[in-house]
Amino acid sequence: MEKLVLYLLLLVNTLWCTAAASGATTPTAMDFVQASCKTTLHPPLCVRCLSSYAGSIQGSDHRLAKAAVTVSLSESKSAAAFVSKLARVRGIKPREYQAVKDCISTMSNSVASLSQSVQELAQVARTTGQDFEWHMSNVETWVGSALTNQNICSRGFAVNGHVKDAVNKRMDYVSQVTSNALALVNRFAVRHRKGIHKP
Template sequence: MATRLLPINFCLLFLTALLFMASCMNSAEASDEFVKASCKTTPYPALCYTSLSNYASSIKTSQRLLVKTALKVTLDAGRNTSSFLVKLSGNEKTRKSKTGPVGDCVELLRNVVDEISKSVKEMDRIKDNRDIRFRISNVQTWVSAAMTDENTCTEGMTGKTVSAKVKRMVTEKMEVLEEQTSNALCLVNSYASHH
């Protein structure tokens, strides 16, 4: 009798494991589809999806977590760009840039990192509907200010005081950061429109 139940128990165990795996896969697929659909609404959907898809399992289908993750990704890009500019401004060949456009960009990027960092912290404070509009408004203001600072840095590279090589390097780095920030702001605005 016990030997007859063994195959049945094994089948039940196998089916339970299979159902669990299917539900996990459906959840993972739903999370990935949520990120993909949300990114389609942004100005740079391919960059959005590429930068956020690795976090889909932690985002799940939460718009708040999507926004917070997009801001964290933007913050990382801002920190990387800021570090690049600090190194560039300390380079012997660009040392005169500390007071010129590259030096200005270093200061502007410090502001960007601060503004995006404040935005991430503000998203952490959104736990329920209390003060949600006020907090989202703060995030919109800071991310918009970050975009302005980024644009100011890029526009400052148009003068003749910076070599073509430095201009190109800074502009390429800034372009990616500006696109990340633009996507993040779009997702913030979408989140705001639902509250």
């Protein structure tokens, strides 16, 4: 049991935005990221996750949304790997094991939805009118679905204990990252419709 607790502590304490991007960052580029992140539910986390992308975003709402979803995908993959490792840890209770297995399934769906969203956002840059609306509707639906699956994973643990605490902490984190991504996707869609976005 002590090994299980230590293992969980080590895994949970590695929470951080792991995605990285190249590009020189200027004060103006960072100002855009910081201002955009104010529209999310978790602005400090948003800025931390996207600051390394500021140089490549360069004031583009589209590139900002794509970077946010890319970060969410990376963090979701990391969370899915974390949960998968829990299924192989000795000392886990049968009900916890079943909850972990269910969580693996929902996180797999979450990763798939975010992967589709990244691909769809790449198409958006070349569309207008009804084509734009169709692609954006897909992205908004898929990112929302990914967030729902992450929340389902957290709610699946009926047994209190270290496993539930570790999973909930990890899922709370990745859900906040995905919530921020969804907010920035929605922001991009609104600004594009109003014609005030930068390509």
